[in-house]
Amino acid sequence: MDAVASIDRERLIADFMTLVAIGSPSRDEANVAAYIRGVAEELGYLAEEDDAAEIVGGNTGNLIIRVPGDSTKSTVLMMAHMDTVAPGHGVQPIRHADRITSDGKTILGADDKAGIAGLLHMLRVLSATGGDHPPLEIVFTVCEEVGLQGVKALDRRQLRASYGFVFDSGGPLGFVVTEGPAQAKMEARVQGRAAHAGLAPEKGVSAIVVAAQAISEMRVGRINERTTANIGQIRGGYATNIVCDLVELSAEARSLSTEELRVQREHMTQVLQHAAARHGVTAEVEWQESYPAFSLSEDSPLRRVVKQAMSELGITPVFGPAGSGSDASVISGKGIPVLNLAIGYQQIHTLEEWISLDDLCLAAELMLRIVRVIGEIDVRV
Ligand SMILES: [Zn+2]
Structure with a gap:
Protein backbone atom coordinates (compact mmCIF):
# COMPACT_ATOMS: atom_id res chain seq x y z
CA MET A 1 0.00 0.00 0.00
CA PRO A 181 29.18 25.46 11.65
CA ALA A 182 31.05 24.59 14.80
CA GLN A 183 30.66 27.18 17.51
CA ALA A 184 33.02 28.03 20.37
CA LYS A 185 32.49 30.56 23.15
CA MET A 186 35.15 32.67 24.79
CA GLU A 187 35.31 34.12 28.28
CA ALA A 188 38.26 36.47 28.82
CA ARG A 189 39.51 38.43 31.83
CA VAL A 190 41.88 41.29 31.12
CA GLN A 191 43.68 42.04 34.33
CA GLY A 192 44.84 45.67 34.75
CA ARG A 193 46.19 47.46 37.82
CA ALA A 194 44.11 49.82 39.91
CA ALA A 195 45.34 53.27 40.88
CA HIS A 196 43.92 56.68 41.71
CA ALA A 197 43.11 58.32 38.40
CA GLY A 198 44.09 61.81 39.59
CA LEU A 199 46.87 61.23 42.12
CA ALA A 200 48.86 58.42 40.45
CA PRO A 201 47.49 57.25 37.12
CA GLU A 202 51.01 56.17 36.04
CA LYS A 203 50.90 53.50 38.77
CA GLY A 204 47.89 51.88 37.17
CA VAL A 205 47.20 49.93 34.00
CA SER A 206 43.73 50.45 32.61
CA ALA A 207 42.17 47.12 31.68
CA ILE A 208 39.73 49.13 29.57
CA VAL A 209 42.55 50.60 27.48
CA VAL A 210 44.20 47.16 27.12
CA ALA A 211 40.89 45.54 26.07
CA ALA A 212 40.14 48.40 23.66
CA GLN A 213 43.52 48.06 21.97
CA ALA A 214 43.08 44.29 21.69
CA ILE A 215 39.58 44.62 20.24
CA SER A 216 40.71 47.22 17.70
CA GLU A 217 43.24 44.69 16.42
CA MET A 218 40.82 41.76 16.46
CA ARG A 219 39.21 40.36 13.32
CA VAL A 220 35.49 40.03 14.11
CA GLY A 221 32.21 40.03 12.19
CA ARG A 222 32.23 38.08 8.95
CA ILE A 223 35.73 36.73 8.47
CA ASN A 224 34.87 34.92 5.23
CA GLU A 225 31.97 32.86 3.87
CA ARG A 226 32.71 30.06 6.32
CA THR A 227 33.72 31.87 9.49
CA THR A 228 32.22 34.55 11.77
CA ALA A 229 33.16 36.03 15.14
CA ASN A 230 31.48 38.38 17.59
CA ILE A 231 32.19 40.07 20.89
CA GLY A 232 28.82 39.91 22.58
CA GLN A 233 29.50 41.47 25.93
CA ILE A 234 32.07 43.62 27.68
CA ARG A 235 32.01 44.38 31.40
CA GLY A 236 34.32 46.48 33.55
CA GLY A 237 35.00 49.63 35.52
CA TYR A 238 33.83 51.20 38.76
CA ALA A 239 34.22 54.99 38.80
CA THR A 240 35.88 57.78 36.85
CA ASN A 241 38.51 58.32 39.53
CA ILE A 242 39.77 54.71 39.50
CA VAL A 243 42.04 53.22 36.84
CA CYS A 244 40.07 50.10 35.94
CA ASP A 245 41.75 46.84 36.92
CA LEU A 246 39.46 44.27 35.32
CA VAL A 247 37.55 43.89 32.08
CA GLU A 248 35.62 40.76 31.18
CA LEU A 249 34.65 39.85 27.64
CA SER A 250 32.22 37.25 26.29
CA ALA A 251 32.63 36.37 22.64
CA GLU A 252 32.02 33.62 20.14
CA ALA A 253 33.36 32.29 16.87
CA ARG A 254 31.74 29.96 14.35
CA SER A 255 33.02 28.22 11.30
CA LEU A 256 32.01 25.53 8.86
CA SER A 257 35.68 24.54 9.01
CA THR A 258 37.06 23.11 12.22
CA GLU A 259 40.55 24.25 11.23
CA GLU A 260 39.46 27.83 10.51
CA LEU A 261 37.69 27.95 13.85
CA ARG A 262 40.91 26.88 15.57
CA VAL A 263 42.82 29.66 13.75
CA GLN A 264 40.18 32.27 14.67
CA ARG A 265 40.20 31.21 18.32
CA GLU A 266 43.97 31.43 18.44
CA HIS A 267 43.91 34.85 16.80
CA MET A 268 41.43 36.24 19.34
CA THR A 269 43.36 34.74 22.24
CA GLN A 270 46.72 36.03 21.04
CA VAL A 271 45.53 39.56 20.33
CA LEU A 272 44.25 39.81 23.91
CA GLN A 273 47.37 38.30 25.43
CA HIS A 274 49.76 40.39 23.34
CA ALA A 275 47.93 43.63 24.18
CA ALA A 276 48.09 42.71 27.88
CA ALA A 277 51.80 41.83 27.65
CA ARG A 278 52.61 45.20 26.05
CA HIS A 279 51.24 46.84 29.20
CA GLY A 280 52.87 44.39 31.58
CA VAL A 281 49.59 42.78 32.64
CA THR A 282 47.83 39.53 31.76
CA ALA A 283 44.72 38.27 30.00
CA GLU A 284 43.18 34.92 30.85
CA VAL A 285 41.26 33.49 27.92
CA GLU A 286 39.05 30.41 28.08
CA TRP A 287 37.26 28.75 25.20
CA GLN A 288 34.49 26.20 25.27
CA GLU A 289 33.16 24.26 22.32
CA SER A 290 29.37 24.72 22.05
CA TYR A 291 28.85 22.22 19.24
CA PRO A 292 30.93 20.64 16.50
ZN1 LIG B 1 13.97 24.06 16.20
Whole structure:
Protein backbone atom coordinates (compact mmCIF):
# COMPACT_ATOMS: atom_id res chain seq x y z
CA MET A 1 0.00 0.00 0.00
CA ASP A 2 1.26 3.46 -0.83
CA ALA A 3 1.84 5.07 2.53
CA VAL A 4 1.48 8.59 1.18
CA ALA A 5 -2.00 7.88 -0.08
CA SER A 6 -3.03 7.40 3.51
CA ILE A 7 -2.07 10.83 4.85
CA ASP A 8 -5.01 12.01 6.91
CA ARG A 9 -4.78 15.75 6.53
CA GLU A 10 -7.41 16.68 9.12
CA ARG A 11 -5.98 14.31 11.70
CA LEU A 12 -2.47 15.68 11.16
CA ILE A 13 -3.67 19.27 11.52
CA ALA A 14 -5.63 18.38 14.66
CA ASP A 15 -2.57 16.67 16.14
CA PHE A 16 -0.47 19.72 15.36
CA MET A 17 -3.01 22.09 16.96
CA THR A 18 -3.06 19.91 20.09
CA LEU A 19 0.73 19.73 20.25
CA VAL A 20 1.28 23.49 20.01
CA ALA A 21 -1.41 24.16 22.61
CA ILE A 22 0.62 22.06 25.06
CA GLY A 23 3.20 24.62 26.14
CA SER A 24 6.73 23.24 26.32
CA PRO A 25 9.40 25.87 26.85
CA SER A 26 12.83 24.33 27.44
CA ARG A 27 13.08 22.24 30.66
CA ASP A 28 9.27 22.05 30.82
CA GLU A 29 8.56 19.50 28.11
CA ALA A 30 6.90 16.85 30.32
CA ASN A 31 3.34 17.49 29.09
CA VAL A 32 4.26 17.24 25.45
CA ALA A 33 6.32 14.12 26.22
CA ALA A 34 3.26 12.60 27.90
CA TYR A 35 1.16 13.34 24.82
CA ILE A 36 3.73 11.73 22.53
CA ARG A 37 3.98 8.71 24.82
CA GLY A 38 0.20 8.38 24.78
CA VAL A 39 0.06 8.33 20.98
CA ALA A 40 2.97 5.87 20.76
CA GLU A 41 1.41 3.50 23.27
CA GLU A 42 -1.97 3.66 21.60
CA LEU A 43 -0.20 2.50 18.44
CA GLY A 44 1.61 -0.29 20.27
CA TYR A 45 5.05 1.33 20.53
CA LEU A 46 7.02 1.95 23.68
CA ALA A 47 8.40 5.44 24.30
CA GLU A 48 11.51 5.13 26.47
CA GLU A 49 12.70 8.16 28.40
CA ASP A 50 16.45 8.57 28.87
CA ASP A 51 18.09 10.22 31.87
CA ALA A 52 18.62 13.64 30.26
CA ALA A 53 16.12 15.29 32.66
CA GLU A 54 18.61 15.19 35.51
CA ILE A 55 21.48 16.39 33.33
CA VAL A 56 19.63 19.39 31.88
CA GLY A 57 17.58 20.15 35.00
CA GLY A 58 14.25 19.67 33.26
CA ASN A 59 11.04 17.73 33.97
CA THR A 60 11.50 15.04 31.31
CA GLY A 61 14.31 13.37 29.38
CA ASN A 62 14.58 12.67 25.67
CA LEU A 63 12.10 10.13 24.27
CA ILE A 64 13.15 7.21 22.09
CA ILE A 65 10.54 5.21 20.17
CA ARG A 66 11.82 2.08 18.44
CA VAL A 67 9.82 0.92 15.44
CA PRO A 68 10.70 -2.61 14.35
CA GLY A 69 11.39 -3.16 10.67
CA ASP A 70 13.41 -5.21 8.20
CA SER A 71 16.34 -6.27 10.38
CA THR A 72 18.60 -6.95 7.39
CA LYS A 73 18.75 -3.17 6.96
CA SER A 74 20.53 -0.56 9.10
CA THR A 75 18.47 1.23 11.70
CA VAL A 76 17.49 4.79 10.78
CA LEU A 77 17.21 7.72 13.17
CA MET A 78 14.49 10.37 12.77
CA MET A 79 14.50 13.35 15.10
CA ALA A 80 12.60 16.44 16.20
CA HIS A 81 12.75 18.49 19.41
CA MET A 82 10.03 18.94 22.01
CA ASP A 83 10.98 22.28 23.54
CA THR A 84 10.15 25.77 22.29
CA VAL A 85 11.44 29.22 23.05
CA ALA A 86 9.45 31.59 25.30
CA PRO A 87 6.76 32.87 25.47
CA GLY A 88 5.56 29.34 24.91
CA HIS A 89 2.90 28.74 27.58
CA GLY A 90 -0.77 29.27 26.80
CA VAL A 91 -0.39 28.96 23.02
CA GLN A 92 -3.77 29.43 21.32
CA PRO A 93 -3.36 28.23 17.76
CA ILE A 94 -5.60 29.84 15.17
CA ARG A 95 -6.43 28.03 11.96
CA HIS A 96 -6.83 30.41 9.02
CA ALA A 97 -7.80 29.44 5.47
CA ASP A 98 -4.26 28.52 4.48
CA ARG A 99 -2.12 28.65 7.62
CA ILE A 100 -1.87 28.32 11.39
CA THR A 101 -0.67 31.15 13.64
CA SER A 102 -0.77 31.84 17.37
CA ASP A 103 -3.10 34.52 18.74
CA GLY A 104 -0.15 36.94 18.71
CA LYS A 105 0.53 36.69 22.46
CA THR A 106 2.92 33.73 22.25
CA ILE A 107 5.09 32.00 19.72
CA LEU A 108 3.32 29.25 17.75
CA GLY A 109 5.90 26.54 18.35
CA ALA A 110 5.74 25.05 14.84
CA ASP A 111 9.49 24.93 15.53
CA ASP A 112 9.52 22.04 16.15
CA LYS A 113 5.97 20.75 16.76
CA ALA A 114 5.54 20.51 12.98
CA GLY A 115 8.36 17.96 13.10
CA ILE A 116 6.71 16.08 15.97
CA ALA A 117 3.27 16.12 14.33
CA GLY A 118 4.73 14.77 11.09
CA LEU A 119 6.62 11.98 12.85
CA LEU A 120 3.58 10.98 14.94
CA HIS A 121 1.52 10.91 11.79
CA MET A 122 4.18 8.75 10.17
CA LEU A 123 3.91 6.37 13.14
CA ARG A 124 0.13 6.22 12.74
CA VAL A 125 0.46 5.38 9.05
CA LEU A 126 3.23 2.83 9.56
CA SER A 127 1.35 1.05 12.34
CA ALA A 128 -1.74 0.86 10.16
CA THR A 129 -0.11 -0.13 6.88
CA GLY A 130 3.17 -1.80 7.85
CA GLY A 131 5.17 -2.03 4.66
CA ASP A 132 8.82 -2.51 4.01
CA HIS A 133 11.06 -0.25 5.96
CA PRO A 134 14.22 -0.52 8.04
CA PRO A 135 13.99 -0.44 11.83
CA LEU A 136 13.46 3.15 12.95
CA GLU A 137 14.49 5.04 16.05
CA ILE A 138 12.35 8.13 16.52
CA VAL A 139 13.98 10.50 18.99
CA PHE A 140 12.29 13.55 20.49
CA THR A 141 14.80 15.71 22.31
CA VAL A 142 14.51 18.26 25.10
CA CYS A 143 16.33 21.60 25.48
CA GLU A 144 17.34 22.10 21.86
CA GLU A 145 16.68 25.82 22.13
CA VAL A 146 19.03 26.30 25.07
CA GLY A 147 22.33 25.13 23.68
CA LEU A 148 21.32 21.71 22.31
CA GLN A 149 21.55 20.33 25.83
CA GLY A 150 19.11 17.46 25.35
CA VAL A 151 20.88 15.90 22.40
CA LYS A 152 24.22 16.45 24.11
CA ALA A 153 22.92 14.43 27.06
CA LEU A 154 21.69 11.64 24.77
CA ASP A 155 23.84 8.55 25.18
CA ARG A 156 24.94 7.33 21.75
CA ARG A 157 25.01 3.77 23.09
CA GLN A 158 21.24 3.83 23.45
CA LEU A 159 20.91 4.14 19.68
CA ARG A 160 21.50 1.51 17.04
CA ALA A 161 20.96 3.90 14.12
CA SER A 162 23.75 4.24 11.60
CA TYR A 163 22.35 7.31 9.83
CA GLY A 164 19.36 9.57 10.08
CA PHE A 165 17.19 12.57 9.33
CA VAL A 166 16.51 15.59 11.52
CA PHE A 167 13.31 17.53 10.86
CA ASP A 168 14.06 20.95 12.26
CA SER A 169 15.14 23.58 9.80
CA GLY A 170 13.63 26.84 8.69
CA GLY A 171 13.43 27.90 5.09
CA PRO A 172 11.01 26.70 2.46
CA LEU A 173 10.24 23.01 2.12
CA GLY A 174 12.94 21.48 -0.02
CA PHE A 175 15.82 23.14 1.79
CA VAL A 176 18.16 20.56 3.27
CA VAL A 177 20.99 21.42 5.63
CA THR A 178 24.04 19.38 4.77
CA GLU A 179 26.58 21.52 6.55
CA GLY A 180 26.59 23.36 9.86
CA PRO A 181 29.18 25.46 11.65
CA ALA A 182 31.05 24.59 14.80
CA GLN A 183 30.66 27.18 17.51
CA ALA A 184 33.02 28.03 20.37
CA LYS A 185 32.49 30.56 23.15
CA MET A 186 35.15 32.67 24.79
CA GLU A 187 35.31 34.12 28.28
CA ALA A 188 38.26 36.47 28.82
CA ARG A 189 39.51 38.43 31.83
CA VAL A 190 41.88 41.29 31.12
CA GLN A 191 43.68 42.04 34.33
CA GLY A 192 44.84 45.67 34.75
CA ARG A 193 46.19 47.46 37.82
CA ALA A 194 44.11 49.82 39.91
CA ALA A 195 45.34 53.27 40.88
CA HIS A 196 43.92 56.68 41.71
CA ALA A 197 43.11 58.32 38.40
CA GLY A 198 44.09 61.81 39.59
CA LEU A 199 46.87 61.23 42.12
CA ALA A 200 48.86 58.42 40.45
CA PRO A 201 47.49 57.25 37.12
CA GLU A 202 51.01 56.17 36.04
CA LYS A 203 50.90 53.50 38.77
CA GLY A 204 47.89 51.88 37.17
CA VAL A 205 47.20 49.93 34.00
CA SER A 206 43.73 50.45 32.61
CA ALA A 207 42.17 47.12 31.68
CA ILE A 208 39.73 49.13 29.57
CA VAL A 209 42.55 50.60 27.48
CA VAL A 210 44.20 47.16 27.12
CA ALA A 211 40.89 45.54 26.07
CA ALA A 212 40.14 48.40 23.66
CA GLN A 213 43.52 48.06 21.97
CA ALA A 214 43.08 44.29 21.69
CA ILE A 215 39.58 44.62 20.24
CA SER A 216 40.71 47.22 17.70
CA GLU A 217 43.24 44.69 16.42
CA MET A 218 40.82 41.76 16.46
CA ARG A 219 39.21 40.36 13.32
CA VAL A 220 35.49 40.03 14.11
CA GLY A 221 32.21 40.03 12.19
CA ARG A 222 32.23 38.08 8.95
CA ILE A 223 35.73 36.73 8.47
CA ASN A 224 34.87 34.92 5.23
CA GLU A 225 31.97 32.86 3.87
CA ARG A 226 32.71 30.06 6.32
CA THR A 227 33.72 31.87 9.49
CA THR A 228 32.22 34.55 11.77
CA ALA A 229 33.16 36.03 15.14
CA ASN A 230 31.48 38.38 17.59
CA ILE A 231 32.19 40.07 20.89
CA GLY A 232 28.82 39.91 22.58
CA GLN A 233 29.50 41.47 25.93
CA ILE A 234 32.07 43.62 27.68
CA ARG A 235 32.01 44.38 31.40
CA GLY A 236 34.32 46.48 33.55
CA GLY A 237 35.00 49.63 35.52
CA TYR A 238 33.83 51.20 38.76
CA ALA A 239 34.22 54.99 38.80
CA THR A 240 35.88 57.78 36.85
CA ASN A 241 38.51 58.32 39.53
CA ILE A 242 39.77 54.71 39.50
CA VAL A 243 42.04 53.22 36.84
CA CYS A 244 40.07 50.10 35.94
CA ASP A 245 41.75 46.84 36.92
CA LEU A 246 39.46 44.27 35.32
CA VAL A 247 37.55 43.89 32.08
CA GLU A 248 35.62 40.76 31.18
CA LEU A 249 34.65 39.85 27.64
CA SER A 250 32.22 37.25 26.29
CA ALA A 251 32.63 36.37 22.64
CA GLU A 252 32.02 33.62 20.14
CA ALA A 253 33.36 32.29 16.87
CA ARG A 254 31.74 29.96 14.35
CA SER A 255 33.02 28.22 11.30
CA LEU A 256 32.01 25.53 8.86
CA SER A 257 35.68 24.54 9.01
CA THR A 258 37.06 23.11 12.22
CA GLU A 259 40.55 24.25 11.23
CA GLU A 260 39.46 27.83 10.51
CA LEU A 261 37.69 27.95 13.85
CA ARG A 262 40.91 26.88 15.57
CA VAL A 263 42.82 29.66 13.75
CA GLN A 264 40.18 32.27 14.67
CA ARG A 265 40.20 31.21 18.32
CA GLU A 266 43.97 31.43 18.44
CA HIS A 267 43.91 34.85 16.80
CA MET A 268 41.43 36.24 19.34
CA THR A 269 43.36 34.74 22.24
CA GLN A 270 46.72 36.03 21.04
CA VAL A 271 45.53 39.56 20.33
CA LEU A 272 44.25 39.81 23.91
CA GLN A 273 47.37 38.30 25.43
CA HIS A 274 49.76 40.39 23.34
CA ALA A 275 47.93 43.63 24.18
CA ALA A 276 48.09 42.71 27.88
CA ALA A 277 51.80 41.83 27.65
CA ARG A 278 52.61 45.20 26.05
CA HIS A 279 51.24 46.84 29.20
CA GLY A 280 52.87 44.39 31.58
CA VAL A 281 49.59 42.78 32.64
CA THR A 282 47.83 39.53 31.76
CA ALA A 283 44.72 38.27 30.00
CA GLU A 284 43.18 34.92 30.85
CA VAL A 285 41.26 33.49 27.92
CA GLU A 286 39.05 30.41 28.08
CA TRP A 287 37.26 28.75 25.20
CA GLN A 288 34.49 26.20 25.27
CA GLU A 289 33.16 24.26 22.32
CA SER A 290 29.37 24.72 22.05
CA TYR A 291 28.85 22.22 19.24
CA PRO A 292 30.93 20.64 16.50
CA ALA A 293 30.77 21.34 12.76
CA PHE A 294 28.97 18.87 10.60
CA SER A 295 29.04 18.23 6.91
CA LEU A 296 27.71 15.49 4.74
CA SER A 297 29.87 14.37 1.84
CA GLU A 298 28.79 15.16 -1.73
CA ASP A 299 28.38 11.47 -2.54
CA SER A 300 26.47 10.54 0.63
CA PRO A 301 23.56 8.20 -0.18
CA LEU A 302 21.41 10.32 2.15
CA ARG A 303 21.32 13.00 -0.54
CA ARG A 304 20.07 10.45 -3.03
CA VAL A 305 17.32 9.32 -0.68
CA VAL A 306 16.12 12.87 -0.12
CA LYS A 307 16.28 13.75 -3.83
CA GLN A 308 14.21 10.74 -4.75
CA ALA A 309 11.64 11.26 -1.99
CA MET A 310 11.29 14.94 -2.91
CA SER A 311 11.06 14.37 -6.62
CA GLU A 312 8.11 12.02 -6.04
CA LEU A 313 6.37 14.90 -4.27
CA GLY A 314 7.32 17.56 -6.80
CA ILE A 315 9.69 19.31 -4.37
CA THR A 316 13.02 20.67 -5.62
CA PRO A 317 15.78 19.92 -3.15
CA VAL A 318 18.23 22.70 -2.29
CA PHE A 319 21.24 21.53 -0.30
CA GLY A 320 23.11 24.13 1.71
CA PRO A 321 24.72 25.22 4.96
CA ALA A 322 23.05 26.41 8.16
CA GLY A 323 24.24 29.48 10.02
CA SER A 324 23.81 27.95 13.44
CA GLY A 325 23.87 24.69 15.30
CA SER A 326 21.03 22.22 15.68
CA ASP A 327 20.50 18.73 17.04
CA ALA A 328 21.97 17.64 13.68
CA SER A 329 25.35 19.14 14.61
CA VAL A 330 25.57 17.20 17.85
CA ILE A 331 24.17 13.90 16.64
CA SER A 332 26.49 13.90 13.66
CA GLY A 333 29.34 14.70 16.08
CA LYS A 334 28.30 11.52 17.90
CA GLY A 335 28.99 9.58 14.73
CA ILE A 336 25.54 9.34 13.12
CA PRO A 337 25.53 11.11 9.74
CA VAL A 338 22.33 13.10 9.27
CA LEU A 339 20.62 15.71 7.13
CA ASN A 340 18.44 18.44 8.60
CA LEU A 341 15.31 19.08 6.55
CA ALA A 342 13.23 22.26 6.39
CA ILE A 343 9.61 21.58 7.29
CA GLY A 344 8.01 24.87 6.32
CA TYR A 345 7.75 26.86 9.54
CA GLN A 346 8.25 30.62 9.18
CA GLN A 347 9.33 33.56 11.36
CA ILE A 348 10.27 31.27 14.21
CA HIS A 349 11.08 32.61 17.67
CA THR A 350 8.64 35.50 17.11
CA LEU A 351 4.98 36.12 17.94
CA GLU A 352 4.31 36.13 14.18
CA GLU A 353 5.49 32.52 13.70
CA TRP A 354 3.30 30.58 11.26
CA ILE A 355 3.15 27.49 9.08
CA SER A 356 1.05 26.86 6.00
CA LEU A 357 -1.38 23.95 6.13
CA ASP A 358 0.04 22.66 2.85
CA ASP A 359 3.63 22.66 4.10
CA LEU A 360 2.66 20.97 7.37
CA CYS A 361 1.06 18.15 5.39
CA LEU A 362 3.74 18.01 2.70
CA ALA A 363 6.45 17.72 5.38
CA ALA A 364 4.61 14.74 6.87
CA GLU A 365 4.30 13.18 3.41
CA LEU A 366 8.01 13.73 2.90
CA MET A 367 8.81 11.80 6.09
CA LEU A 368 6.73 8.88 4.84
CA ARG A 369 8.31 9.04 1.39
CA ILE A 370 11.77 8.96 2.94
CA VAL A 371 10.85 5.84 4.90
CA ARG A 372 9.50 4.24 1.74
CA VAL A 373 12.61 5.13 -0.28
CA ILE A 374 14.99 3.73 2.34
CA GLY A 375 12.83 0.61 2.36
CA GLU A 376 13.42 0.22 -1.36
CA ILE A 377 17.08 1.08 -1.75
CA ASP A 378 19.80 -0.35 0.39
CA VAL A 379 21.48 2.62 2.07
CA ARG A 380 25.02 1.96 3.29
CA VAL A 381 26.84 4.78 5.03
ZN1 LIG B 1 13.97 24.06 16.20
